[in-house]
Amino acid sequence: MRIQKSWLISFLFVAGHTVAQPLDQKLQSAFNRLQADSQCRYASVSLTVLDAKTGEKVFTANPNMGMAAASTLKTITTITAFNLLGKDFQYQTQFGYNGTIGADGTLNGDIIIKGAGDPTLGSWRYENTHEGHVLSLMVDALQKAGIKKINGRVIGDDSIFGSQSVPEGWIWMDVGNYYGAGTSGLCWRENQFDIKLRTGRVDSAIGILREVPEMPYLNFKSELVNATPGTGDNAYAFLPVGGKLMYLRGTYAQDQTKKSISAALPDPAYDAAFRLMDTLKRLGIMVSNEAESTNSLTAKGLLTPQIGTNLTTLLSPRLSQIIYWLNHKSINLYAEQLLKTIAWKAGKQPSTMNGVEVEQAFWKARGIDPNSLNIVDGSGLSPGDRVTTLTLATILQSAKKETWFPDFYDSLPTYNDMRMKSGSILNVLTYAGYHTYKGRELCFSIMVNNYSGSGKGIKEKMFRVLDEMK
DSSP states (O other): OHHHHHHHHHHHHHHHHHHTOOHHHHHHHHHHHHHHSGGGTTOEEEEEEEETTTOOEEEEESTTOOBOOGGGHHHHHHHHHHHHHOTTOOOEEEEEEOSEEOTTSEEESOEEEEOOOOTTTBOSSSTTTBHHHHHHHHHHHHHHTTOOEESSOEEEEOGGGOSOOSOTTOOTTTBTBGGGOOOOSSOOGGGEEEEEEEOOSTTSBOEEEEEESOOTTOEEEEEEEEEOTTSOEEEEEEOOTTOSEEEEEEEEETTOSSOEEEEEOSOHHHHHHHHHHHHHHHTTOEESSOOEEHHHHHHTTOOOOOOSEEEEEEEOOOHHHHHHHHHHTTOHHHHHHHHHHHHHHTTSOOOHHHHHHHHHHHHHTTTOOGGGEEOSOSSSOSTTOEEOHHHHHHHHHHHTTSTTHHHHHHHSOEETTEEEEEEEETTEEEEEEEEEETTEEEEEEEEEESOOSOHHHHHHHHHHHHGGGO
């Protein structure tokens, strides 16, 4: 009886000691297990946890190691945008014409859609940005102006963001796919379209059924092959910016149910002009010449004409609404558009690298070493981005005191019952966000670069570390 009592006292002491174990010790043990795991044998692993109210360091491990942040970089881009643009910022797309309107309603001139960087124009995510709704607003504006025929062109003007649409550092395999859609001064339908596939038996060629919407000005060549069930979607679209022939390469599993892939528009401004011209023709408003864009005009050695008479201004959703979808669905295009917009509103040429410089300067003024924010884009798609977990967590902590913080917090998805942004590129998995531990609000960043094995496996092991904060 005495032995049993002694054992019970020892058990209660150990149990009580475990319950009372400080959070930093629990995180240290969990981090050690992750770092010693076979999937991390050749990996770089880092974790920073801060008190979200005070910024006090709760736990750090390799906090100053520069790592590929993948899509958790979007939290830095969006927090910077909230700070510099304001939660109510809206893009303004101008729609008008040059030339004169005759007594018979003939416009002797051009219809011009002048972009201002709005990433949502034509997007299906918002009530007032749908393609059909936007085209209706343009048609209504033309009809109110008395225009019944156009002796000229419909032009998509994307000149405001310059000619370089793809950030330096992106890889060829990504460009051409919807998630690698380049930036544009005049975006349209999130700069993407769908390709429906004709699948069949394993190892046979995959054909193309159709495009949605139809893309009559592009040509397609499929080199896709049907793969065994369970191997997933490994199909990629390849098309140089401004090109006309798109190749589909890779494999597509036989058991995939979607039977389609999404590709990037090579010239979104042209597609916007093309869709408006097609709509006008269907309504009986004839256009004498083909649709054009800044890119197509430049290729012909021509300048893009300016709007002489503005008919309407198309407002984007507010920045807080844009950021909601940006983080919730990890939309690379939105992040890259915001980075260029940050440069533009700072009075610089709206380029990706100028956006990076403005962002680095903003955080340097707040005590963050730019070398810890060594980035080349705004979305994290580039494998060349290097950010430390301490810098990312510090920026997350800075947002906590801002009036727009509830909007930012609401934009973060929920994973593992925690509000956080995820990020993944080749052999990289990252998470960054917020959680409350025993009434204490925390913010954190965890990154694993160059792991081996399955993404599912490393995710479960990272979640076990984060579970210590529950």
